[in-house]
Amino acid sequence: MTERIVITGMGIVCPLGETIDSVWGKMKAGESGIAKTTIFDASTFPANFSAEVKNYDFTKYLKNPEHHKHGNRGSQFALGAAAQACRQAGIDIETEKPSDGIARDRLGIYLGAGEGSADNEVFFGTIVNAWNDQTGEMNWGKWSEEALATMKPMHELEQESNMPVTHIALLTGARGPTRSCLTACAASTQAIGEATMIIRRGDADVMISGGAHSMIHPLGMTGFIRLTALSTRNDSPQTASRPFSISRDGFVLGEGAAILILESLSSAKKRGVKILAEVIGYGSSSDAFRVTDMHEEARGAIQAIQAALTDAKISYKDVDYINTHGTSTTENDSIETKAIKAVFKEMAKKIPASSVKSMLGHLIGAAGAAELISCVLAISDGIIPPTINLHEPDPQLDLDYVPNEARKAQVNIALSESFGFGGQNNVVIIKRFEEN
Amino acid sequence: MSMPRVAITGLGALSPLGLTAKEMWDGLASGKCGITSIKAFETTNFPCQYAGQVPEFKPQQYVPKSHRKAVKLMCRDIQLAVGAAKEAVQSSGLITKGIDENNINIDPTRMAINLGAGIISCELPELGPAIAKSVTDGKFDMRKWGKEGLEAVTPLWLLKFLPNMLACHIGIIHDIQGPSNTITCAEAAAHLAIGEAGKVIQRRWADVALTGGAEAKVNPIVMIRQCLLKRARTENDTPPESACRPFDADAKGSVFGEGAGVIVLEELEHAKKRGAKIYAELAGAGESNNINPVYEQLEPDAKGLQIAIKKALAEAQITPEDLDLIIPHGLGIPADDLAEVRAIQNALGQTAVKIPTWPTKSMLSATGAAGGALDVIAAVCAMTEGKIPAARNCEKKAAGCELNITGEPQQKDIRYVLCCSYTYGSQTAALVLKKFDGKTND
Numbered sequence: 001m002t003e004r005i006v007i008t009g010m011g012i013v014c015p016l017g018e019t020i021d022s023v024w025g026k027m028k029a030g031e032s033g034i035a036k037t038t039i040f041d042a043s044t045f046p047a048n049f050s051a052e053v054k055n056y057d058f059t060k061y062l063k064n065p066e067h068h069k070h071g072n073r074g075s076q077f078a079l080g081a082a083a084q085a086c087r088q089a090g091i092d093i094e095t096e097k098p099s100d101g102i103a104r105d106r107l108g109i110y111l112g113a114g115e116g117s118a119d120n121e122v123f124f125g126t127i128v129n130a131w132n133d134q135t136g137e138m139n140w141g142k143w144s145e146e147a148l149a150t151m152k153p154m155h156e157l158e159q160e161s162n163m164p165v166t167h168i169a170l171l172t173g174a175r176g177p178t179r180s181c182l183t184a185c186a187a188s189t190q191a192i193g194e195a196t197m198i199i200r201r202g203d204a205d206v207m208i209s210g211g212a213h214s215m216i217h218p219l220g221m222t223g224f225i226r227l228t229a230l231s232t233r234n235d236s237p238q239t240a241s242r243p244f245s246i247s248r249d250g251f252v253l254g255e256g257a258a259i260l261i262l263e264s265l266s267s268a269k270k271r272g273v274k275i276l277a278e279v280i281g282y283g284s285s286s287d288a289f290r291v292t293d294m295h296e297e298a299r300g301a302i303q304a305i306q307a308a309l310t311d312a313k314i315s316y317k318d319v320d321y322i323n324t325h326g327t328s329t330t331e332n333d334s335i336e337t338k339a340i341k342a343v344f345k346e347m348a349k350k351i352p353a354s355s356v357k358s359m360l361g362h363l364i365g366a367a368g369a370a371e372l373i374s375c376v377l378a379i380s381d382g383i384i385p386p387t388i389n390l391h392e393p394d395p396q397l398d399l400d401y402v403p404n405e406a407r408k409a410q411v412n413i414a415l416s417e418s419f420g421f422g423g424q425n426n427v428v429i430i431k432r433f434e435e436n
Numbered sequence: 437m438s439m440p441r442v443a444i445t446g447l448g449a450l451s452p453l454g455l456t457a458k459e460m461w462d463g464l465a466s467g468k469c470g471i472t473s474i475k476a477f478e479t480t481n482f483p484c485q486y487a488g489q490v491p492e493f494k495p496q497q498y499v500p501k502s503h504r505k506a507v508k509l510m511c512r513d514i515q516l517a518v519g520a521a522k523e524a525v526q527s528s529g530l531i532t533k534g535i536d537e538n539n540i541n542i543d544p545t546r547m548a549i550n551l552g553a554g555i556i557s558c559e560l561p562e563l564g565p566a567i568a569k570s571v572t573d574g575k576f577d578m579r580k581w582g583k584e585g586l587e588a589v590t591p592l593w594l595l596k597f598l599p600n601m602l603a604c605h606i607g608i609i610h611d612i613q614g615p616s617n618t619i620t621c622a623e624a625a626a627h628l629a630i631g632e633a634g635k636v637i638q639r640r641w642a643d644v645a646l647t648g649g650a651e652a653k654v655n656p657i658v659m660i661r662q663c664l665l666k667r668a669r670t671e672n673d674t675p676p677e678s679a680c681r682p683f684d685a686d687a688k689g690s691v692f693g694e695g696a697g698v699i700v701l702e703e704l705e706h707a708k709k710r711g712a713k714i715y716a717e718l719a720g721a722g723e724s725n726n727i728n729p730v731y732e733q734l735e736p737d738a739k740g741l742q743i744a745i746k747k748a749l750a751e752a753q754i755t756p757e758d759l760d761l762i763i764p765h766g767l768g769i770p771a772d773d774l775a776e777v778r779a780i781q782n783a784l785g786q787t788a789v790k791i792p793t794w795p796t797k798s799m800l801s802a803t804g805a806a807g808g809a810l811d812v813i814a815a816v817c818a819m820t821e822g823k824i825p826a827a828r829n830c831e832k833k834a835a836g837c838e839l840n841i842t843g844e845p846q847q848k849d850i851r852y853v854l855c856c857s858y859t860y861g862s863q864t865a866a867l868v869l870k871k872f873d874g875k876t877n878d
Contacts, residue, residue, distance in 0.1 A: 044582030124576035141481025223594025422604030
């Protein structure tokens with residue numbers, strides 16, 4: 001008999017706030033976390049707004065913040081979200097003698113996490129001084145001299161995308177299976193899926209899983225702007241993320257961390273912790289199509305959803321709520337709609353399918369985990385979060401996207417979709433926990 | 437139903453010792469060193485002068501016509517990975533879309549890919565012209581960048597540097613439609629990816645998985661980071677081939693490099709049914725965490741690595757006495773090497789000092805996310821050839837580094853090999869590879 005896997009803790013640091021209750025309250029009220037970018041001077045950028053985490057101070061979560069002071073934004077978000085999630089799940093942190101009943105080599109970590117920002121002023125400064133625009137050459141000797149003098153070693157180390165995991169390891173003393181993956185916008189859904197598989201196999205009892213990422217830095221912003229992936233609705237940031245609307249013009253870059261504690265049912269029962277929901281299915285596929293576009297017929301997306309349904313041993317008819325990837329790009333929203341129609345057939349228009357990116361923006365590596373948290377809350381609270389800013393429906397997109405207002409509904413099974421650049425497709429299915 | 441066994445049925449490598457797995461092995465077996473002076477960029481006044489560089493190659497030769505336009509979207513890490521993947525698929529006898537689209541012999545939905553990748557740093561000269569447009573009074577000006585600078589960045593620039601693009605390009609070329617993951621745990625990434633790919637096959641989500649890792653560290657910003665973290669050798673007082681000295685008393689830091697290693701993992705019965713050559717079996721994988729507030733180093737007793745080694749042995753259902761060879765991570769960074777020795781000794785007990793131990797980075801350099809994959813390929817070749825090559829640059833062992841490392845090659849029947857890795861930061865990983873004995877479960 002394979003282990004059942006349950007969720008016993010959640011934590012979030014995101015543009016709508018940094019407690020589960022406050023974030024959920026705002027989602028139910030349909031509030032937007034999007035505003036002018038303040039982390040760096042983006043005033044002249046073609047997209048000058050984003051979904052930032054505001055006034056964040058990770059030190060309030062920790063007894064020993066000095067071990068983590070050099071952490072990049074993603075690492076610091078991860079620490080706050082992990083501290084919240086561990087508290088809820090009764091996992092001891094910052095102690096060499098935990099008394100939470102979890103052997104440390106049975107406690108693992110799996111995050112979808114992204115790179116840390118460059119030390120921008122220093123980074124650009126070294127190039128300004130060493131680049132010869134006439135010859136098109138860099139003077140590497142000069143560059144290295146300045147780089148050695150100005151770059152801070154730990155800031156450079158923190159650009160590695162495994163660092164959020166590293167900080168959580170130090171925070172919790174976890175010695176079990178530990179990985180960090182980066183499959184673009186699908187990373188944290190993949191992390192949660194693979195973490196589930198690790199427990200199901202019996203290789204860990206508890207996994208700290210989810211995602212952490214901030215691409216709101218000059219080069220990240222530049223990259224997405226050049227791909228024309230971002231909304232440029234500078235005159236109205238709060239309405240810019242409008243998934244499934246005819247006037248959608250791209251996603252809004254966000255940042256944050258979302259952590260879920262995944263645990264074998266037997267461990268959760270032994271420890272007597274509250275069970276929030278059960279993870280019943282995971283599916284993963286790749287488009288193998290183009291690096292720039294999704295497969296036109298949504299081949300990979302369909303395959304991943306079907307794989308997750310098969311893994312969960314349920315029919316498409318059993319799904320009560322679909323938490324879409326819903327980025328607000330022309331391409332994603334129409335191809336995702338195609339995928340839902342192909343899999344859910346006659347049920348497609350009946351199953352509510354909303355996008356919380358309309359409020360949160362796109363947390364990239366952390367997106368899927370934040371969205372899965374909204375699915376857990378939809379189940380426990382009986383409320384489906386809305387797709388806000390959906391006032392001008394796209395006639396081609398005719399599913400029930402839960403426009404503009406949250407809705408009361410009994411949700412027993414929720415399915416969360418994440419699709420990433422390069423054709424990465426990951427889907428996780430959760431269920432209201434019942435003994436049998 | 438018993439747990440499926442996982443076979444290795446294909447190998448591919450682009451390494452500082454050559455453009456194929458065989459060239460790498462021949463180089464290793466004959467004691468060659470792939471570390472030279474840096475050729476990739478002008479190094480006058482640059483703090484480190486040596487690197488492990490892959491010989492010149494044309495990325496186009498690894499890419500079918502249908503995907504050739506995309507070569508310009510491939511940074512060097514991707515090019516290396518694509519090259520190694522082609523050799524791995526070819527050596528497996530599988531015919532994918534990328535090998536011959538008229539004779540495909542594998543269901544694309546039953547193939548998975550799982551690669552280790554590094555953080556891919558942008559090419560600074562590529563940003564030079566855009567940054568030059570964004571200067572006021574000799575200083576970088578973000579407002580100018582937002583208006584004029586970013587316009588000078590090529591539109592698809594970001595896609596070149598996303599770590600998952602290694603797996604995505606390979607997936608497109610070979611039409612891999614099953615699960616795809618990219619592990620970004622620096623120097624432990626390839627071992628972790630290979631371990632996870634093995635599990636994907638064991639849970640029957642794929643029959644075949646391409647796995648391994650690639651990274652191009654011969655990039656000024658990557659090299660400078662290693663200097664800043666005091667991991668790179670910056671004393672250039674020896675010839676390049678003597679610079680990287682794992683476990684040696686004269687070790688003064690590691691030498692970084694580039695490479696790609698891709699292996700084909702396959703469910704054993706699937707491999708037997710199609711008459712594939714079985715190079716070896718993946719018998720066990722273990723992983724854990726280093727817990728150390730000094731982030732750039734292993735904890736002194738490397739407990740995280742001990743745990744990983746013990747788990748890998750347990751999964752392979754063997755005892756330390758069964759091991760015939762250890763390929764350690766062995767970087768040539770004295771404190772890390774010493775901690776790794778302690779981990780091996782604590783995990784394996786008294787047997788540790790008897791098992792032949794062969795560090796490869798003295799010849800291959802530290803190739804980041806590729807390293808673990810190159811070591812697995814070296815281990816498979818050692819098993820196949822029944823030979824442990826001479827260890828290089830370990831002439832006088834550093835105090836405390838009592839392992840069985842010798843400068844003489846040995847002929848030996850090798851049944852089990854242990855490969856170890858860890859990253860600065862925290863993740864640790866170990867794999868156990870087993871010689872294929874021709875027997876199946878039933």
